[in-house]
Amino acid sequence: MRKKRVLLFSEGFGTGHTGAAYALAEGIKLLNPDVQCRVIELGKFLNPTVAPWILSAYRKTVSSQPKLVGMMYKTQYHKSLNRLTKLALHRIFYTHASQVIEQLRPDLIICTHPIPAAVISRLKRRGLKVPLYTLITDYDAHGSWVNDEANRYLVSTSRVKSILTGRGVPSEYVTVTGIPVHPKFWERSNKKLLRKELGLADMPTVLIMGGGWGLMFGKDIMHSLTSRMDEIQLVFCMGSNDKLVAKMQANPLFRHPNIRIIGYTSEINKLMDASDLLITKPGGMTCTEGQAKGIPMLFYKAIPGQEEKNCQYFVELGLAEVLNPAIVNKWFSLLLHEDSSLEEQRRRRLAFDRHQPHHCAATVLELLGKPADEAMIESRAAARAQHRTEEAVYLTP
Secondary structure (H helix, E strand, C coil): CCCEEEEEEECCCCCHHHHHHHHHHHHHHHHCCCEEEEEEEHHHHHCCCCHHHHHHHHHHHHHHCHHHHHHHHHHCCCCCCCHHHHHHHHHHCCCCHHHHHHHHCCCEEEECCHHHHHHHHHHHHCCCCCCEEEECCCCCCCHHHCCCCCCEEEECCHHHHHHHHHCCCCHHHEEECCCCCCHHHCCCCCHHHHHHHHCCCCCCEEEEECCCCCCCCCHHHHHHHHCCCCCCEEEEECCCCHHHHHHHHHCHHHCCCCEEEECCCCCHHHHHHHCCEEEECCCHHHHHHHHHHCCCEEECCCCCCHHHHHHHHHHHHCCEEECCHHHHHHHHHHHHHCHHHHHHHHHHHCCCCCCCCCHHHHHHHHHHCCCCCHHHHHHHHHHHHHHHHHCCCCCCC
């Protein structure tokens, strides 16, 4: 019997959209190996010459003119992509998209970025029969995500569902699944053993993530972070920004045995388990991974638009705070002097698990008519419960 096939389309505007696609694909395959998944960044796959130029321009705009990005987000917030834009995208990048779909013959297409969602919607208007699911990868829903041809929306929260229904999307077309995270984030591992494995000291540890592009913050924050490096271990993870990694490694300020500087790594799950506090930009994927690991978060420099909404959601939930020198000093004092009371609060607050990280993959399988392996889900849930009791699981006090 032919296996069911799921085709996931993304774009490389940041790392979260593609990360969500791979996370969902891995979750689906783990819960039901009889389902095949393929992830494609559509622009890069179909137009590898032009796409990197556009992504580079976007990255520079986000870094140098974040207010412009925010203004564009807000002015277009309630609007879907217009027909002219969809037609231009189709002709420039995705002329051969229908050929890819025909070759791979998927039973379901899932888009984790508005642009491929718009392109597949246009193909559906022209006769494509494959169901289209749109997975919204933030805690907000910009109008560009909305297409009449989408068969279902997979969203992070009931609030995002309300935003979509307020724009005319039928309620039965929207399913609250949470944002998927890779199965590596479904469980928590032993902190001390991981620190030994990663070559870290067994002491209060702060993980500082610069985002997929290695973005950083100002001197006042950096001074606060390094003021107690004799007592607190700092792990800087700067993503794919190799130049910034080299610059930091050459800076005498960071030449300390309790400071580790790394670039891109596939072991963020281990670093989160080994750390006591996460400092990061409020990208949808990183926030959700942090939530799955139960680590408290401090957010800096939210890109105006969806990251601001992500920040607002997690701060209101009590899982994060906005970074400033006073907040850094408060948390560093907590890590050094109130460890026992924090651990008790962490265990108590996770008695009710807000986030079921397997839920999105299990929901897709249910809708596909290929149920998840319940034994696998139960074993993962048991592992989470065990570490919730035995290991420190951190939430904002």
